[in-house]
Amino acid sequence: MTHSMAEKVYVSFDGGYSIKTQYQQPDRYRMLVDADAGGYARIARGGGYSYAAASFGAEGVTQEMGSFNRVIRFVPQERLIEVEAGITLGDLIGITMPQGLWLPVVPGYPGIMVGGCIAANVHGKNPARNGAFINFVEEIALFHPANGVTRVSRSANPHVFELTCGGYGLTGVILSATLRLETLPGSQLTRQRTAVGSLVEAARVLRELSDTNAFAYTFADAVPAARTFGRGFVYSGDFVPGSVSRKGGADTYQKMTSEKRALLPVSAWQGGLISRMFNTAYWTMEAMLPARQQITLFASLFPFAKKTIYFYLFGKRGLAEYQTLVPLDQAEGFLQELQRLILKKRPPALMMSLKAFRGRQKYLRFERDGICTTLNLIRSASTLEFLPLLDELVIASGGIPHIIKDSRLPGEMVRRSYPEYEAFRQALHDYDPARLYRSELSQRLGL
Amino acid sequence: MNYVIVGASAGVGRALAYQFARAGHNLVVAASDARDLEATASDLRIRCGVRVETVVMDLARIDETALRQIEQAAGDLGGLHGLLLPAGTVSPDDTAHAASGEIDRLTRVNYLSMASVIQRLLPLLQGHPAVIVGFGSVAAMRGRGRNVAYAAAKRALESFFESLRHAFSNTDLNVQFYVLGYMNTQMAFGIRTLLPKADPDRLSRVVLANIARDTGVMYYPRYWRFINWVIRMIPWQLYKRLNF
Structure with missing residues (x-):
C-alpha cells in the first residue's frame, strides 16, 4: 500500500539549490513502515535547516517527519x-x-x-x-x-x-x-566576552577557554577591510551552580523555514558598506554591554532562536556558509592564509566564527582534533568564484569541509579531503545495494 | 475529568488528545495501530502528566472484545465525563461503482462502529454532567459522484446525533456535533481544495472551549454553514451539472 504524494518546491537553507519534487507527510507508522516494498527512491526530512540539499533532490520522494515528534x-x-x-x-x-x-x-x-x-x-x-x-x-x-x-x-x-x-x-x-x-548543573550561565584583535589571537584564547568552560566560541568580523578584519569576541561561559529551574526549560523562538527565509526578493546585505555598517554597529553595541552577563541555558544553546532576521536579510539569493575543520598544528597558518585570501580576493564576506574541536574522524563525519572555522558570505557570483579557492586552501591545510553546510561543495572536494570517503561509499553500497535513500547531496557527492 | 477519544493517534483526534491532556484531563485513547497509540499515549503522559489508557480498536472490524476493553478502560479512570469521536476514513475507490466490501468498510468506520461505541459507553455517561461529541463532514451536505459511501455514512451519523440530542435534551448529557470543512490532515493531503484547509489544533481549541456548552450543531470553519445553505438551495437541474 502506498499513500498520498504531492509536489512542492524545496529550497536548501542557503538558497543555493531548489527544486520542485514529490513529498509525503506520513503521520502514522503504517504509512512510513508498512507503506511499500521499496519501489521508489526516497529521503527523510526533518526541520529542513541543512544548508545543503540533504533532504530532497531531483530523484525520489521526500518524507517529512514532523508528525513523528513524540x-x-x-x-x-x-x-x-x-x-x-x-x-x-x-x-x-x-x-x-x-x-x-x-x-x-x-x-x-x-x-x-x-x-x-x-x-x-x-x-x-x-x-x-x-x-x-x-x-x-x-x-x-x-x-x-x-x-x-x-x-x-x-x-x-x-x-x-x-x-x-x-x-x-x-x-x-x-x-x-x-x-x-x-x-x-544550572539553568543560568555566566557569559564572559573577551575582545580579540585577530583570528590567530581568537584561536589561541579559544583553545585556553574550551577546556574550562561549558561553551566557548568566537564571532569575528570577516568583511574584507584590512583595519577591521578578524577583530572580534570570544564568548565563553559556565553554569551558575544551583540555578536549575523546575518550571520548564522551553522558551519561545521565532519560527523559520528554509522557504520563508528566502522570501525577501533582494538581499539587504547589498555591497560591502552595509556589511561594514552592520558589523560596526554590532561591535559597538556589544562593547557597550557588560563583559560578564548572566544568560539562560536556552539563550546559550540557541543563539539564533530570536535572531532569525540575520538569515532573512540574505533574501532569495541566499547566503553561503563555509565550515572547515583544520588540524591544530595547521590552524594558525590556515587562518593567516585565509585572511590573506579574503583581503586579496575581497569576496562579500560578513562574519566568521571559530570553535575548538576534539574527536575521531570516521567516514564522512565532521569530527577530529582541530579548529573549526565558519565563514558567512553573501551568495553572489564573486562568492562562487572565491569558494573553490577556499577549497584548495583547506586541502593544502589538511582540513575537511562540513558537507551539510555547503550546497555547492563538489563531490571531488569531499573525496580529496575525507580519508574515508571511499570506505563510507563502499560500506553504504554493501549495506544497501539498491541505494534507495537518495538526495541531491548524495548524488552530488557520488554516493 | 475523564474523556474517551476514538481515533486519537492522528489528525483531529491527536490534536484533541493534546488539547484535553494539556487542560489536565485524563484520557482513554483508541486507535487502530498500537505503534501510534503507544507513542501518543507515552508522550501525553510525559508532557502533560495526565493518566492515559490505550485501547487498540479497528473501527472497520469492531467486535465485542474491543467494546469491552474500551468500556473497561473508561471505567478504570473512575467515571467518564465525555466521549469524542473524531475518527473517520475516506477511499479513492468510493464511487458509485465501489465494491460492496468497500462500502461496508466505509459505513462501519464512519457510522456503525461509532454508534456501537456510543451505545456501549452510554451507561457510563448518564447520571452526571457529560458530553458526547461527534464529527461530521461537509461532504454529507449533498450526494455527489465522489465519496459516495463516506457521505452517506456521515449523513447517517449526523442524523444519529440529532436523535441522541433529542433523546437526551432534558438530561445532563450534552450532545454536540461538528460539521467539518476541509481539514489539514492526511485525509486531505495532496488534494487541491477550493477553500483553505483548517488547522486541527485550532479546531481542538474550539472543541475544548465549547465542551460544557449546549452548542448543538456547529460548522468548522463557521463559514461552511453558509456554504451548506447555498449548496442545498441549488436546484437539481443545476446541481447535477456541477463537477466538484
Whole structure:
C-alpha cells in the first residue's frame, strides 16, 4: 500500500539549490513502515535547516517527519530518553530541563529535529569538551524497506550505527533514538566576552577557554577591510551552580523555514558598506554591554532562536556558509592564509566564527582534533568564484569541509579531503545495494 | 475529568488528545495501530502528566472484545465525563461503482462502529454532567459522484446525533456535533481544495472551549454553514451539472 504524494518546491537553507519534487507527510507508522516494498527512491526530512540539499533532490520522494515528534520513553533516573526523530531540540530541552537534565550537544536553532542531528552528526557550543551528537546517541530505530525496523547501537549492528550517525539519512529513515542526557548543573550561565584583535589571537584564547568552560566560541568580523578584519569576541561561559529551574526549560523562538527565509526578493546585505555598517554597529553595541552577563541555558544553546532576521536579510539569493575543520598544528597558518585570501580576493564576506574541536574522524563525519572555522558570505557570483579557492586552501591545510553546510561543495572536494570517503561509499553500497535513500547531496557527492 | 477519544493517534483526534491532556484531563485513547497509540499515549503522559489508557480498536472490524476493553478502560479512570469521536476514513475507490466490501468498510468506520461505541459507553455517561461529541463532514451536505459511501455514512451519523440530542435534551448529557470543512490532515493531503484547509489544533481549541456548552450543531470553519445553505438551495437541474 502506498499513500498520498504531492509536489512542492524545496529550497536548501542557503538558497543555493531548489527544486520542485514529490513529498509525503506520513503521520502514522503504517504509512512510513508498512507503506511499500521499496519501489521508489526516497529521503527523510526533518526541520529542513541543512544548508545543503540533504533532504530532497531531483530523484525520489521526500518524507517529512514532523508528525513523528513524540517522547516514547523518559527515565530521568537513568538519564535516558527515547524520542521520535521529528521532535525538535527546543521541545526536547523543554522536557528534560525540569528534570535537571540536558543534552550538551545541540546546534544553534531550536527548530532543528533530532533525526537531522543524527544524520548530520551535528556539534554544539563546545565540541572540544563534548564532541559531536553521536556521543549522546545510545540506540537508533532505523527503517529500511529491505530490512524492516532494526535497532542499531554500538553493540547491535554497530556497522549500521556508524554509517547512520553522520550518514546524511542514506541508510534509511531514523524513526526514533535513545539519547543519553547529562545532569544539568544550572539553568543560568555566566557569559564572559573577551575582545580579540585577530583570528590567530581568537584561536589561541579559544583553545585556553574550551577546556574550562561549558561553551566557548568566537564571532569575528570577516568583511574584507584590512583595519577591521578578524577583530572580534570570544564568548565563553559556565553554569551558575544551583540555578536549575523546575518550571520548564522551553522558551519561545521565532519560527523559520528554509522557504520563508528566502522570501525577501533582494538581499539587504547589498555591497560591502552595509556589511561594514552592520558589523560596526554590532561591535559597538556589544562593547557597550557588560563583559560578564548572566544568560539562560536556552539563550546559550540557541543563539539564533530570536535572531532569525540575520538569515532573512540574505533574501532569495541566499547566503553561503563555509565550515572547515583544520588540524591544530595547521590552524594558525590556515587562518593567516585565509585572511590573506579574503583581503586579496575581497569576496562579500560578513562574519566568521571559530570553535575548538576534539574527536575521531570516521567516514564522512565532521569530527577530529582541530579548529573549526565558519565563514558567512553573501551568495553572489564573486562568492562562487572565491569558494573553490577556499577549497584548495583547506586541502593544502589538511582540513575537511562540513558537507551539510555547503550546497555547492563538489563531490571531488569531499573525496580529496575525507580519508574515508571511499570506505563510507563502499560500506553504504554493501549495506544497501539498491541505494534507495537518495538526495541531491548524495548524488552530488557520488554516493 | 475523564474523556474517551476514538481515533486519537492522528489528525483531529491527536490534536484533541493534546488539547484535553494539556487542560489536565485524563484520557482513554483508541486507535487502530498500537505503534501510534503507544507513542501518543507515552508522550501525553510525559508532557502533560495526565493518566492515559490505550485501547487498540479497528473501527472497520469492531467486535465485542474491543467494546469491552474500551468500556473497561473508561471505567478504570473512575467515571467518564465525555466521549469524542473524531475518527473517520475516506477511499479513492468510493464511487458509485465501489465494491460492496468497500462500502461496508466505509459505513462501519464512519457510522456503525461509532454508534456501537456510543451505545456501549452510554451507561457510563448518564447520571452526571457529560458530553458526547461527534464529527461530521461537509461532504454529507449533498450526494455527489465522489465519496459516495463516506457521505452517506456521515449523513447517517449526523442524523444519529440529532436523535441522541433529542433523546437526551432534558438530561445532563450534552450532545454536540461538528460539521467539518476541509481539514489539514492526511485525509486531505495532496488534494487541491477550493477553500483553505483548517488547522486541527485550532479546531481542538474550539472543541475544548465549547465542551460544557449546549452548542448543538456547529460548522468548522463557521463559514461552511453558509456554504451548506447555498449548496442545498441549488436546484437539481443545476446541481447535477456541477463537477466538484
